[in-house]
Amino acid sequence: GIPFYGCDESISPEQSRLAWGAGHVIGALRQAASSPGEPFLIRWDPSEPHLPNVVPRPFADMYDQARLPPWPSFAEDFRDKPYIQSQQLRSWGIADWTWKDWSPLVAQYLGEISLLDSQVGRITAELQRLGLDRNTVVIYTCDHGDLCGGHRMFDKHYVMYEDVVRVPLIVRWPGVATPGTVLDDLVIHTIDLAATLCELAGKDVPESFQGTSLVPALRGQPRPQRQDVLAMYHGNQFGLFTQRMVRTRRWKYVWNATDRDELYDLLDDPAELVNRAAHGDAREILATMRRRLHQWMADVKDPLDNGWIRRQLLENQKL
Template sequence: MKNQPRPNLLIFMPDQMQAQVTFPGHPCKTPNMDKIKETGVSFHFAYPPMAHCCPARASFMTSLYPSQHGIYNNVSNDQAIHRQLNPGIETFSEKLAENGYQMYYAGKWHVSATETPKSRGWTELYLKEQELDNGNRRKAYREMSCERGKRSRKRGEILRPGWGGYTLYGSSDKSYTELNDYICVHKAISQLDRLQDSEAPWCMYIGPNGPHDPFVIPEKYATMYDPDQIELPPNYYDDLQDKPRIYQRMRKVFSQLSEQEVKESIAHYWGYCTLIDDLFGEVLDALVRNRQMDNTLIVVVSDHGEHAGAHGLYCKGISMFDEGYRVPLILSSPKLVKNPGRVVEQFVTLMDIAPTLIELAEAEPLGKTSGRSLVPFLSGETPDNWRDSIYAQCNGTELYYTSRMVKTKKVKFVYNPTDFDELYDLESDPYEMRNMADLPESEALLKEMYVKMWEHAFQSEDMNMVKYIPVTTGEYGPAIVNGKESTTR
């Protein structure tokens, strides 16, 4: 990579796009993402350190775990535990701006409630944020009728007495060009046109809100996939009886949907993914039109996935099933990628992207990182001592549903302090249907995964090591990594 001009950097980050829809042979059409795989490298096992928008995006920007950067859940909630990055935390954008990059931001932010992209070195092209005001929310609840049993449910709707209605999918009255995501992408494209003859390198972030739920999209995309041709997810019939009770309660909410509605919801989700891919195609056209493709590294990644009916669930954030955690990650560049079209099987994380961009920009490294540069993979190399497992932290929604996950290629372990632990053999049970955590024959494996979890917890400065007796519910405590077992048995 030496002796080459510093590349332009284009980051395209759709919200809530599961990796599976971009896999070869998947029925969902993403031709533009498929196209850049031909000049790039795809990472088959890419994960965020937490499957919530704000913590995941903060980790993407800082190369740190939530336990390090301080964004534990939704910063838009005015009662959030922490609404801004910890003092002294830097982002990759500041380093690039200091090193001469022109920085442009269009789309969703969700990194801090007290700062905007401008605070971190970006020029803002388009920003759409939502502030959740609990005062207004409480007022709305006071005026809301509970509605239990008072009206019939509409197609695609989830009735929630006392919470307000929720429509999971449907057709939008807006045309393609009226969508916020279209406006966001075209603000970015307009700036790309202005950069055609720029001599200074640039970095542009484009973050559409789709395919985040609800899946309400223009008719063209809502009818693109025939629900009758869609199969239910292989794990849809999982009764969740051997899994945490919260999963069962979540499933009960979504069980209002008939199997036909589940298929319709999947059709709408796929349609939304194709819509986002079409917008991405317009970005690629702009790069070609402005003769910028050859010297631009394109990064396609999502902040987290979407269950889309897997295990009977939707959305993301609490359960740690693969559909909600695994994300697409593609790095594409005609000049920088050797032997393009490759698929990397090593575990990677959103935290690896910031060090990658900093290295390519020849900028000053961040002071502390939990991620590692992916640049060697562009040349077909695997860095020494690369991780053999992935670690994720779920800090729930404010004070609810915390958990931790460790995943290797063969085993997934989820530590749920207030409920059942989860242990899955991914070779014989790839869809995570059979929880083995309480089986006597799993005791040695369970212990091994506890060791891995606590090792990751130490490395990520995790805060789940409180030793007050009522909350030490894990089978093994942190000292197990030193050979000093602490068990409740």
Template structure:
């Protein structure tokens, strides 16, 4: 005699782009207004120490998708599409009866951005074979031409292009390509249906209040009603309503391209925060005499953005304040859309059987230590991300200090959905028997970052590996003698680099042992052996 049928939960995941944890009210920020996420946190498990597997968009999004670190899944930096044959948790859910959909930015394939000229020069000098089209890759698979152009912005600009029926496991995708107020993809066609031409009204040239010293901060001329953030809210609510009429459970990935720079809120949100009233972040004017050379060089050029607008640089007080006021407006706008989607979930009667998750793909230095954006540094602001998990029926918040990685989410989602995992998962599930575990975090977390180019003061190619434990952080820049060492028990804000100090040798040794162990742990089997020899 069979037991009662088990009802599998829906899973609704919200993800922000380049949002550090403490730019939300739920994580202690009393300047930004995020009432909907704050209410969600009040009935969720709030993970205080969730960190990325890699602090860069494509690599960490691939880790979220596969439960594997970039050195294993192969997307080690932006520009390498995720292997279309890779096992993903979304594909596993779909194969077991879940209806899977995504709304917004995915970034599993290239958007079509080129390297900057100086970056290409560095790559050709340090790794001449990397960009040579005549050389084969380590693995060559026969694939249809164009397989890796599904998120190419130029291709989507010509006409509306539906996504494949199985896009890394997603059966339906409403796509946004890029960031800011005028990205590409399906949004651009929707905006035109609203009477808005992104080519005329999008970007800093059409915007107002452009910051003279950094054009990544401006007020968008795209109205809030046609903004990408609004598109995502509308399309996600449509998908939630559609799901109410279906028998099978759903998995939905709702991915906002904000608050990633450019920091360009629509006019309705651009003046909600007074730049002069915002407090300066930790270590804004700190002494960097013991910091690595590339950080010291950035500080010496404070106020000069990198030629590549995505790269780390040192900000002035004015640049920080103006960017923070703009970003807070974007965060508040995003929070309102999340509130609308959650309201739709309630109205359609699906809230009581839906797990709701909020996180981000990586953080942003955003003024900490006098730096901005990301790349080539692993300060907490850029590696730590928000992570809220609401379980059906949960009424009160639980706060956990466990060390959690972005790679842990894939196995967690499969466990919560009662779906078998695939071989090669490197993340650790936070769930057991359909419930979240208590006090079962990792002893140490590994963070990878690889780049084929670098900044002044740091030779290319860059191979960074960090380990974080409750005791501290060690970051090694492989190929150089440079490393960073921080004692989190006495220096939570990472203000004093202890590298080279005799009194810190014990800490260094313990963290090196933890780093070595984590590196070995990544050699897990990913293919079933069919014989002993």
């Protein structure tokens, strides 16, 4: 089968799938430029840097594995964590891996990100050459992150760690968004970008949309601040391992339907190494987060919002 990581000796960067995809985006931009004044929307969804990370030179050799420090979460010992996390190491055959085993793979992963970056650069350069850059909003984001050795794990499944649920969101809006500005708004990009695109296009946001437009934030205007973000996961690889998550600026609570719950203090423990769900001094915040999570489950008509689950969340009857 296809290796998950490595160097593709048979192609150049210009022959990569990323270059091919960027070429199609550039073709669409040229077509848009042939109709001046006409609005356009182009969306590019490359699978990279998702596994497999097999990249051509020079990107395969761009990062020196000997100089890559371990991720802060690589100190994971899985104490008081859901069983499925440590089981993943055994299922993938990596239970005894050290950072020396991981660093070559991380180097390939970073190389593929740099290859993607170079192709995004091709697109933005063409946007400028065509004279479209001054009146075009460019948005860069992705659907999820990747552990790639974070918490000593592969891939993205059955965890709600920041490595996976916190993703990049970069917006370029010439003449409106100030370059270099960093916002700390809590964003749920899968629903907020839909509302944002409607407003950018001058269209009403449908009543069925639950997201919040980011246009006021991009303009630097006052706006209501979301107090938390929520997520759900329905299982993969090991069958159905259902999860729900609520995250505030400081706390993250993960409800695991068939295993122990997780509670992390992101201020004191940004690597999410210490599960505080069973700590007595965290019982009050745990109860608060569980009530908030249940409120959301009820709002979205979550099929798991039943009497047994309500007892867990509303009466704090969960390990």
